[in-house]
Amino acid sequence: MQIQNRKSFIAFIFCCLFLSYVMSLSYKWKDKWSAGVLTWDVSGYYLYLPSLFYDDLGQLHNYNYIVNTYHPSGDELAAYRAPNGNYVMKYACGVAIIYSPAFAVGHLWAKYGGYPVDGFSRPYAFCLTLEALLITFIGIWFMRKVLLRYFSDQIVALALISLCLATNYLNFVTFSNLLTHNYLFTIYAIILYLTDKWHKEPSYKISAVLGFFCGLAALTRPTEIICIIIPLLWLVTDVSSLKEKIKLIGANFSKIGILILCATLVGSVQLIYWKIYSGSFLYWSYSQDESLNFLKLNIWNCFFSIRKGWFIYTPFMLLSVLGFIPLYIYRKPLFWATFIFTLLNLWIFTAWSTWTYGGSFSQRQVVQSYAVLFFPICALFKWAFQYRVSKLLLMLFLAFCIWLNLVMTWQANAPGGFMESDNMTPKYFWTIFGHLNLDNSKRRFVEVEDEVPASKEKLLNPVYKSDTGRIEVLNTEHQFLSEANLKITNPHHGWYRASMEVYLTGWQYNGSKNPYVYIGLYSNNKIIRNQSYLIQRVMNAVKWQKILIDIETPETGAFDKLKAGLDSNHSDKDILVKNVEIEFVPGN
Numbered sequence: 001m002q003i004q005n006r007k008s009f010i011a012f013i014f015c016c017l018f019l020s021y022v023m024s025l026s027y028k029w030k031d032k033w034s035a036g037v038l039t040w041d042v043s044g045y046y047l048y049l050p051s052l053f054y055d056d057l058g059q060l061h062n063y064n065y066i067v068n069t070y071h072p073s074g075d076e077l078a079a080y081r082a083p084n085g086n087y088v089m090k091y092a093c094g095v096a097i098i099y100s101p102a103f104a105v106g107h108l109w110a111k112y113g114g115y116p117v118d119g120f121s122r123p124y125a126f127c128l129t130l131e132a133l134l135i136t137f138i139g140i141w142f143m144r145k146v147l148l149r150y151f152s153d154q155i156v157a158l159a160l161i162s163l164c165l166a167t168n169y170l171n172f173v174t175f176s177n178l179l180t181h182n183y184l185f186t187i188y189a190i191i192l193y194l195t196d197k198w199h200k201e202p203s204y205k206i207s208a209v210l211g212f213f214c215g216l217a218a219l220t221r222p223t224e225i226i227c228i229i230i231p232l233l234w235l236v237t238d239v240s241s242l243k244e245k246i247k248l249i250g251a252n253f254s255k256i257g258i259l260i261l262c263a264t265l266v267g268s269v270q271l272i273y274w275k276i277y278s279g280s281f282l283y284w285s286y287s288q289d290e291s292l293n294f295l296k297l298n299i300w301n302c303f304f305s306i307r308k309g310w311f312i313y314t315p316f317m318l319l320s321v322l323g324f325i326p327l328y329i330y331r332k333p334l335f336w337a338t339f340i341f342t343l344l345n346l347w348i349f350t351a352w353s354t355w356t357y358g359g360s361f362s363q364r365q366v367v368q369s370y371a372v373l374f375f376p377i378c379a380l381f382k383w384a385f386q387y388r389v390s391k392l393l394l395m396l397f398l399a400f401c402i403w404l405n406l407v408m409t410w411q412a413n414a415p416g417g418f419m420e421s422d423n424m425t426p427k428y429f430w431t432i433f434g435h436l437n438l439d440n441s442k443r444r445f446v447e448v449e450d451e452v453p454a455s456k457e458k459l460l461n462p463v464y465k466s467d468t469g470r471i472e473v474l475n476t477e478h479q480f481l482s483e484a485n486l487k488i489t490n491p492h493h494g495w496y497r498a499s500m501e502v503y504l505t506g507w508q509y510n511g512s513k514n515p516y517v518y519i520g521l522y523s524n525n526k527i528i529r530n531q532s533y534l535i536q537r538v539m540n541a542v543k544w545q546k547i548l549i550d551i552e553t554p555e556t557g558a559f560d561k562l563k564a565g566l567d568s569n570h571s572d573k574d575i576l577v578k579n580v581e582i583e584f585v586p587g588n
Contacts, residue, residue, distance in 0.1 A: 008144050011157035015164040016137050023133060023174040026413060037125040038070065041358065042178045044078025046128075047089060048096035049103045050119025058086035058277050062118070070120045080285065082278040090285050092270050094220030098183050102131035132177040139186030140164070143371055146193040150331055151378045155385070158398075159378050166316040166401040168362040168409075169370055175413040176360065180220050184368030187217045188227065192371060195231040202252045211259035215266025222270070223292075226344045230372070231259075233337035241333075291353050298355040302363060306426045308355075313362035313408060316401035323376025326383040331375070338375050345369050359421040361412040410436055420446050427451075440538050441548065447533035450550045452495040452585060460497060460583035474515070474568035474575040481566040481577050491559050493587040498564035499548040500580040504541045506573035515568045515575055519551045522561040529554065535566070553587075 003009050026036075038046055048057070055062045063077060078090040106124035107117065115121040140160060147156045163169050172181045194210040210231065217224040236242050249256055274283040303311050311318050324342075328335045349365055357365050384390040411432060412419035418438045420428060428445040432438055445451070452460065464486050472481055484498060498519045508514050520530035531551050539545055553559065564582060568575055 005148055005153040005156070007153045007157040008148060008160060011160040012140060012144055015140055015160050019136060019164060019170070019174055020133065022170065022409075023129075023177065026175050037129060037178060038072055038120055040073045041078070041091070043072035044089065044091045045095035045178075045180065046099055046103075046119075047077060047079060048093050049099060053107075054117070054119055060087045063087075066118070066120060069118075072120070080287070082283070084279045086277045088274070088278045088283060088285050092219055092222055093273060094216055094218075094270075095180055095183060097216070097219070097269075098135070099128055099131070099178075102127040128178055132173075132182055135186050136173040136177065136182055139182075139189045139371070142186070142189035142193045143374065146189065146196055147374065147378055149196060150334065150375070151382060155378050155381045158381055159374050162316060162377070162398060162401075163370060163374060166398060166405050167367075167370060168314045168364070168405065169367055170405060171361045171409050171412065172364060172367050175409070176364075179360075179364065181364055181367035184217060184220055184224060185371050187213050187220070188368055188371035191217070191227055191230055195234050198231065199235055199248075202248075202255050204255055204258055207252075207255040207259040208262050211262030212266055214259070215263035218263070218267045219270055223348050224368070225267075226341060226348070228263075229341040229344065230337050233340060235333040236336050237332045289353065292348070292351045293353060294347065294351045297347070297350040298352075299350050301355050302350045306429050307424050308363060308422065310363035310366060314401075314405070316398070316405070317366075317370075317373065319377050319380050319397075320373035321376075323373075323378075323380035327376040327379035330379050330382055334375050338372050341372055342369065345372075356422050361409065361419060361421060407434060407436065418443060425449070440540075443537040444533045444549065446537060448531040448549065450495070450531055450552045452497055452550045456495065456585045459585045460495075461585065462581060463496075463584050464580075464582035466500075466578070466580040469578065471576055471578045474566065474571070474577065476568070476570050476572065479568045479570060481580070483563050483565040484580055484582055486562040486564075486582060488560055488562060491553065493553050493555050495550055495552050495585050495587070496562055496564075497548055497550045497583045497585075498580070499546055499583075500566065501544055501546050501578050502535060502539065502566070503544045503576035504536075504539055504573060505575070507541045508536060508571045508573055510572070513569050513571050515566060515571050517547060517549050517564075517566050519549050519562070519564040521551065521553060521559040522563065523557075523559045525561070528557070528559055 047060075050062070050066075051057045051060055060077070060079060063079075066072065067077060079087040080090065082088045103119070103124060106119075106127040109115070109123035109127065110117045110121050113123060115123050140163070143163075144156055144160060147159060151159075164173075169185070172179055173185075176182075191210065191213050194206055194213065198206045198210060214227050214231075217227045233245075236245050271281045274285075275281045278285075301307065301309070303309050306312060320342075324335065324339055327338070345366070349363070352365075357363065381394070384394040408419060411417055412421065414436075418432055423446055425446055427449045428443075431442050431445050464484050466482075466484070472478075474481060481500075496519065498517070500517070514534045514536055516532050516534045518530060518532035520527050522528065529551065531549055533549065535547055538547055549564070551562075562582070564580075566575070566577055
């Protein structure tokens with residue numbers, strides 16, 4: 001049997017197999033799945049279902065049981081008390097609706113398999129994960145189908161490979177596939193496919209299904225209401241085509257009415273929920289610290305910051321920006337719908353106050369829009385393939401992006417993964433760049449910058465040592481280590497290193513009580529330079545471990561004292577410390 005568009009079909013099969021394999025590598029699936037799957041934001045999306053079927057959706061009587069048994073998001077759930085006394089879920093309910101088939105299967109498995117029937121035990125998490133993987137395949141399939149209508153089989157095949165290997169889409173359909181972005185990507189791929197099909201063959205059926213998915217997008221994340229831009233401006237190229245579009249809408253007014261009705265009915269589910277449980281059809285369910293400010297955008301941070309810039313961690317998507325030029329040239333009917341949607345999407349993306357969007361690899365909130373952004377990328381491929389040099393440069397860039405994305409995805413998700421998801425610094429970024437393994441002590445560079453040069457480490461000379469074998473115990477009553485207090489009579493440029501052996505009797509989960517090590521330079525008892533970091537970044541509990549911290553002295557300027565030590569920060573766990581030492585090596 002002859003397979004049409006064979007290259008893109010093979011690419012689709014490869015992507016499905018590759019993503020399935022990568023997902024199987026996650027430590028989350030090895031033991032208690034719910035412990036690694038139904039956590040943080042995911043537990044918030046999901047909480048509707050166990051609360052509706054096993055609890056009181058407005059009062060959450062099982063609140064303490066879920067928190068104490070499964071610890072889904074620290075010490076609290078993603079639900080807040082409304083003024084009327086009811087709990088109101090932080091997140092919209094669209095994902096919970098998508099989860100519901102898997103939830104039903106998980107319920108039956110738990111009920112007849114001897115697991116707790118509470119929504120969070122192993123069967124639920126496993127079924128949700130498999131459903132998410134299936135939805136991933138559906139999204140890639142529909143993306144392939146709609147792209148093939150406008151680009152060659154070869155270009156679409158390369159696009160699918162690029163999507164799954166060179167972008168952070170890989171992360172959010174494997175290791176974090178229960179977040180909204182996986183589902184929304186598939187919804188957008190279907191919206192694009194149905195939009196294009198409707199313009200070729202308007203019908204009530206397509207209108208109803210298209211309206212359903214537009215409503216579901218907004219029900220999943222209210223800001224995704226901008227998806228309506230796609231069918232509204234599809235194939236509009238100029239004023240003349242806009243007039244033709246208006247005529248098309250007028251000629252199919254009843255079909256448009258069905259689309260709007262279906263979208264409204266689906267989207268209104270959230271409004272009804274808010275009315276029942278908060279007393280108002282419109283309700284701000286997020287905390288006061290989270291908001292949209294459309295006049296104060298985080299453009300540089302969102303796109304180029306080392307901390308979490310989209311183009312720093314997913315540089316392949318730079319091609320989507322450049323691709324709008326050849327898209328306008330080669331596929332102008334697609335330009336305005338995709339371009340205006342992208343502008344609005346990025347405006348919303350950069351307007352969110354907490355622009356890092358929590359702990360995640362790269363910028364996650366744009367992943368769903370990749371279904372749209374691969375139109376300009378394919379247009380750029382089409383242009384580049386016409387010339388030998390541009391084709392070569394494109395393939396070299398793609399190879400680099402695939403390597404980088406695979407390495408960084410591993411760094412973010414491997415057991416003991418060392419990618420800093422929310423607080424990356426330039427020093428730490430370049431420390432881990434390209435590495436698949438990391439000396440645990442290097443994690444300190446998330447908070448400190450100074451480091452004794454490798455060429456000088458063997459030249460370090462001891463200038464202070466504590467009593468050999470003496471062990472100090474730090475706790476809530478004895479907070480500070482007996483400080484290494486070193487007088488400096490002849491200051492000059494160089495590096496000091498403080499080190500000590502530390503034993504943690506237990507892990508401190510309360511972030512406000514994390515112990516830290518510090519070192520500082522003083523002049524007349526006034527601090528002129530200091531470094532410090534939380535020791536749990538580099539420590540393993542219940543094990544003696546040597547930790548260190550460096551500080552570089554100023555090139556000029558006097559200092560007469562150095563202090564170094566450890567602050568328990570009122571930790572609930574005892575901390576044992578011994579063999580404190582300070583060393584120095586002069587600069588050139």
